[in-house]
Amino acid sequence: HVQLVESGGGSVQAGGSLRVSCTVSGYSYSRWTSSTSIRYCMGWFRQAPGKEREGVARTSGYGGTIYADSVKGRFTISRDNAKNTLYLQMNSLKPEDTAIYYCAARASALCSERISEYAYWGQGTQVTVS
Numbered sequence: 001h002v003q004l005v006e007s008g009g010g011s012v013q014a015g016g017s018l019r020v021s022c023t024v025s026g027y028s029y030s031r032w033t034s035s036t037s038i039r040y041c042m043g044w045f046r047q048a049p050g051k052e053r054e055g056v057a058r059t060s061g062y063g064g065t066i067y068a069d070s071v072k073g074r075f076t077i078s079r080d081n082a083k084n085t086l087y088l089q090m091n092s093l094k095p096e097d098t099a100i101y102y103c104a105a106r107a108s109a110l111c112s113e114r115i116s117e118y119a120y121w122g123q124g125t126q127v128t129v130s
Contacts, residue, residue, distance in 0.1 A: 002026040002120045004103050009125030016093050020044070020125055022086040022103030041111035043118065044077060044088045046099035046127075053115055056101070057088060061109025071097075093129045100124040 008020040022042070043058030057067045057077035065077055076089040086103050102125075104118035112118075 002105070004105060004120055004122035006101065006103055006122040006125040009101060009127045011128040011130065012093055014093060014095055014129055016129070017089070017091045018093065018127060019090065020088045020101055020103075020127065022122055024084045024086070024105065024120075039081060039109055041106040041108055042079060042086045043104050043106075043111060044086070045102045045104055045115065045118075046097075047102070047124075048096075048099040051099075053102070055113065055115065058111045059086075060111045064111075066111065090127070093127075095129050097127065098129050099127060101127050 003026045004022055004024050006020055006022050008018065010018060012018050039061035041058060041060050044056040045053050046056050047053040055068055056071055057065065057075055059065045059077050059079055067075060074090065074092045078087045090097065103122045105120040106112060106118045
């Protein structure tokens with residue numbers, strides 16, 4: 001049973017920084033090792049009150065990264081495959097970044113823009129910028 005657990009959310013003033021983390025468990029070790037042949041696309045998504053869930057950043061199994069225009073230059077996605085952990089470093093935060101942040105994994109090394117193609121989701125962590 002795959003589980004993704006986010007942590008690190010909280011409240012911060014505009015201009016501040018936060019780092020959220022996502023730890024993955026439940027996959028067999030052979031799938032989540034640091035082997036270059038077996039890595040999954042993982043991403044961060046967010047959902048603000050009254051809005052649809054949107055992609056923030058994602059990293060493919062080959063190491064490529066993609067960012068939403070609204071966070072380029074401010075957010076950095078990274079992964080530590082040895083720790084089965086995904087990170088999102090958020091700098092220069094703005095009130096419009098306020099949302100619940102979710103991590104997700106797609107059962108493919110390639111990423112997709114389609115949220116529906118991410119089969120595994122965490123429970124979310126609240127980020128509030130005032």
